[in-house]
Amino acid sequence: ETGVTQSPTHLIKTRGQQVTLRCSSQSGHNTVSWYQQALGQGPQFIFQYYREEENGRGNFPPRFSGLQFPNYSSELNVNALELDDSALYLCASSGGVRTTDTQYFGPGTRLTVL
Amino acid sequence: QKEVEQDPGPLSVPEGAIVSLNCTYSNSAFQYFMWYRQYSRKGPELLMYTYSSGNKEDGRFTAQVDKSSKYISLFIRDSQPSDSATYLCAMRNTGNQFYFGTGTSLTVIP
Numbered sequence: 001e002t003g004v005t006q007s008p009t010h011l012i013k014t015r016g017q018q019v020t021l022r023c024s025s026q027s028g029h030n031t032v033s034w035y036q037q038a039l040g041q042g043p044q045f046i047f048q049y050y051r052e053e054e055n056g057r058g059n060f061p062p063r064f065s066g067l068q069f070p071n072y073s074s075e076l077n078v079n080a081l082e083l084d085d086s087a088l089y090l091c092a093s094s095g096g097v098r099t100t101d102t103q104y105f106g107p108g109t110r111l112t113v114l
Numbered sequence: 115q116k117e118v119e120q121d122p123g124p125l126s127v128p129e130g131a132i133v134s135l136n137c138t139y140s141n142s143a144f145q146y147f148m149w150y151r152q153y154s155r156k157g158p159e160l161l162m163y164t165y166s167s168g169n170k171e172d173g174r175f176t177a178q179v180d181k182s183s184k185y186i187s188l189f190i191r192d193s194q195p196s197d198s199a200t201y202l203c204a205m206r207n208t209g210n211q212f213y214f215g216t217g218t219s220l221t222v223i224p
Contacts, residue, residue: 004157033212035212040122042202042214042215042216042217043158043204043212044214045211045213045214048210055210056210058211090157090158092157097210100146100163100165103160103212104160105150105158105159107155
C-alpha cells in the first residue's frame, strides 16, 4: 500500500507569482484535505475534496484554490503569492468523509516566498 | 479566542515518566477528537482518535475526552526517547472543518 506523496519537496517563489502543489492520495482513498502549517504553529485547514468536489473550506481567501482528479490525486493552487504564504503545505487523504474516516498525512511541501 | 488552545511547552521529562498533554476548545460542535505526533520536518502521524467522552487506551497511550469541560488529554506512560516529538491535538466539527492546536514540543531525556 502506497502512502500519501507530495511534490515538490521544496519550492522557492517570489511575491506575486503563482504556485501549484501536488498530492497523490493513499491507495483506496477518495478524499484529500489540504493544510497550511506555519513555523511553530499547528496545521490550518484550507479545504477538502471528496470525489472531485470541494467538501469543506477553512478561512482562506479565494486565491487558494484546488482540484481533485478522477484518480483522486489533487492540486493546490495559490495565486498572487504573499510573504505570509511561506509555510509547510500538507496534504492528507482519507477513505471518505465520515466522522470515523481517519486522515493520513503526506510529508509536505515547504514553500518559501521571497 | 482560538478554537483550540494547546500549551506549546516545551516539555522535558526523564525516560520512564508519565506525560500529560492537554487541549481545551470552545466550540461544542466539535464531535471528533484526534492526537497526532509530528517529528521534525515530517507530516503529522495519527496516534489516536475518539468521538465520545471517556478514556481510550492504545498501548502506552491513553486519550481522554471531557465534553462537558471541553477538555481533552493525551497520557503517555513509560515515556521513551523515541517519543520526543511535537504532539498536536485536532478536532473536527459537524461542518466538516478541522482545527488543530499549535502543538506541544516534548523531549524525553534518556
